Amino acid sequence: MLLQQTAVDSDRVLAAAQLDWATLRTDDRNLPQDTVTRLVTSAIAATGKPWLGLDLAASLPVTAHGAPGIAAVTARDIAGLLAVLARYGGLRNPAFSWALQSTPHGLVLQATEQADWGDARGFVLDMMAGAVLHLIAAALGQLPTGMRLEIPMAAPRWAAQYGRYLPVDICFGQPALALHVSRDACRLPCLGADRHAHAMACGECDGALAQYAGRSMAQRVAALLVPVAAGRYPQLVDVADAVGLTPRTLMRRLRADGVTFRQLLDTARQDRTLWLLQHTTCSVEDIAAQLGYADTSNFSRTVRRWFGATPLGLRQRGH
Incomplete structure (x- = not known):
């Protein structure tokens, strides 16, 4: 759908990934990883935008993230939002596992890669980092100061695009994808904080986790x-x-x-x-x-x- 908003021939991009709209509309199974990789590389080649993952993250509304997204933006404060992402992030994308660590300076939300995405790795990392930051921006109305994003890849030639999409302190070449949030930023209240809605969304997420844990x-x-x-x-x-x-x-x-x-x-x-x-x-x-x-x-x-x-x-x- 993102491609359809551009001048790109989206049918041709799908064909390069051996996909078509009719199949996507009728088959609700997850696409195999190599199919996603072909789709991503084809889309980046067609658009000329190696930062397409940032584009996609910026275009996603909170509701696109399902119950984890609702639980995040209805938390009491940013610390609560980060706790939601650490606990339920794997429900949104099992390609990463998440952990939240407390430091003398604040909180660190770290994502550990669970799959080798090959040529699509940069796209996936950009999309996940962008999704987290856009959820924080949605919860506050804007991104706060006192945040640093660490990205586990070398700075690309187009690194200036990060400033447009993710206006935070960014460090490339780090061991893992991690977001450092200062203590002051962690205390900021979410605009949509709602105890009832938060409990409902967390309950739905816990049910999904229980279903996963209950699998053989x-x-x-x-x-x-x-x-x-x-x-x-x-x-x-x-x-x-x-x-x-x-x-x-x-x-x-x-x-x-x-x-x-x-x-x-x-x-x-x-x-x-x-x-x-x-x-x-x-x-x-x-x-x-x-x-x-x-x-x-x-x-x-x-x-x-x-x-x-x-x-x-x-x-x-x-x-």
């Missing part, structure tokens, strides 16, 4: 396998690290759920294969590469074993 280990692992980049399906040791377990313990927990890691990985690949064949025009060779298969013949045999049909046969079923 098999469901948690399956969720981790959905957004992976092309050809980068993680190994057992990588997933074990992501869920905070040893590989041996993870295997035991999965067995208790009645599945193995290999079965979950196969299911993720099957779902991805079917989606790519029936919703894109990618060649079978390209899809095989995206699924991590170097040999197209081996991929075709695997597809026949999974679905009892050839890749071309599956594609014809979807049309």
Whole structure:
């Protein structure tokens, strides 16, 4: 929608990412990470704006962030807003985990990256940093003084754009994405502070967290396998690290759920294969590469074993 507000041919940008409006309107599943990366890189190339993530963050209303956004702007003060983002930020975007730390000078909200976004990393970092700062600006009516944003990448050639979108002290080349907020700024009251609305929104967020925590280990692992980049399906040791377990313990927990890691990985690949064949025009060779298969013949045999049909046969079923 952001692209449609420009002179860019948004249909062509979507096509470069192997997407189309009809599919986006009818399929409500999250897009695979490599599809998002292609969309981002195509959009940046078409617009000539490497700062497109800042553009997107600035265009999002509070309501676009759902219950976490409402909980943030209805908090009593900026300290409360930061606490909301630290607790519920993962609901908005699981690509980051959030933590809030108290220092002698104020509070530090830090985001830890949970995924490798490749060429789209700068876009994602800009969007997340911009979204946080725009929520603070919405809560106060303007951005306060006494804030410093640390960005874990080198200053780009177009770094002056940050001053237009994010008028705070910015430090590049830092270990992680982090926002430092002074004690005075933390005490500033939110204009829309509303105890009842805040409690309602937090209750909705807590329900979502409880639903996540209540998922079985098999469901948690399956969720981790959905957004992976092309050809980068993680190994057992990588997933074990992501869920905070040893590989041996993870295997035991999965067995208790009645599945193995290999079965979950196969299911993720099957779902991805079917989606790519029936919703894109990618060649079978390209899809095989995206699924991590170097040999197209081996991929075709695997597809026949999974679905009892050839890749071309599956594609014809979807049309």
